[in-house]
Amino acid sequence: MSDISELILAIVHPLVSHPEEVTLETDETDEFIEYHLSVHEDDIGRVIGKKGRVAKAIRTIVYSAKVQGPKRVRLTIVDN
Numbered sequence: 001m002s003d004i005s006e007l008i009l010a011i012v013h014p015l016v017s018h019p020e021e022v023t024l025e026t027d028e029t030d031e032f033i034e035y036h037l038s039v040h041e042d043d044i045g046r047v048i049g050k051k052g053r054v055a056k057a058i059r060t061i062v063y064s065a066k067v068q069g070p071k072r073v074r075l076t077i078v079d080n
Contacts, residue, residue, distance in 0.1 A: 003065070004033070004035065004062060004065055004067065004073060005024055005026065005035065007061070007062060007065060008024055008035060008037060008058070008062055008075065009022065009024060011058055011061065011062075012037065012039070012047060012058070015043070015046050015047055015054070016039055016040065016043035016046055016047065017040070017042060017043055017046075018039070018040035018042065018043055021039065021040040021043075022037070022038070022039050022040075023037075023038045023039075024036070024037055024038075025038075028071075031071060031072065032071060032072055032073070032074045033067065033071050033072070033073050033074070034073075034074045034075075034076060035062075035073070035074070035075045035076070036076050036078050037075060037076065037077050037078060038077075038078040038080065039077075041080060044077070044079055047077055048077060055077055058075065059075050062075050063075075
């Protein structure tokens with residue numbers, strides 16, 4: 001799981017203006033390993049992108065990463 005966390009943070013940190021305010025929380029259920037990404041309010045547009053293209057690209061990369069076991073990965077961008 002820490003590999004996926006590091007992957008998400010490695011993608012998001014160069015995109016944002018306030019990398020110190022990027023937080024990533026993990027929640028595990030029976031079917032999913034859910035990652036909740038929270039960024040500074042000024043950076044939310046940069047992470048989501050026009051029509052969600054950047055968020056979709058991030059999710060495509062993260063979802064394609066290999067995870068041990070039958071669980072799938074889910075990434076949620078939290079808008080405060």
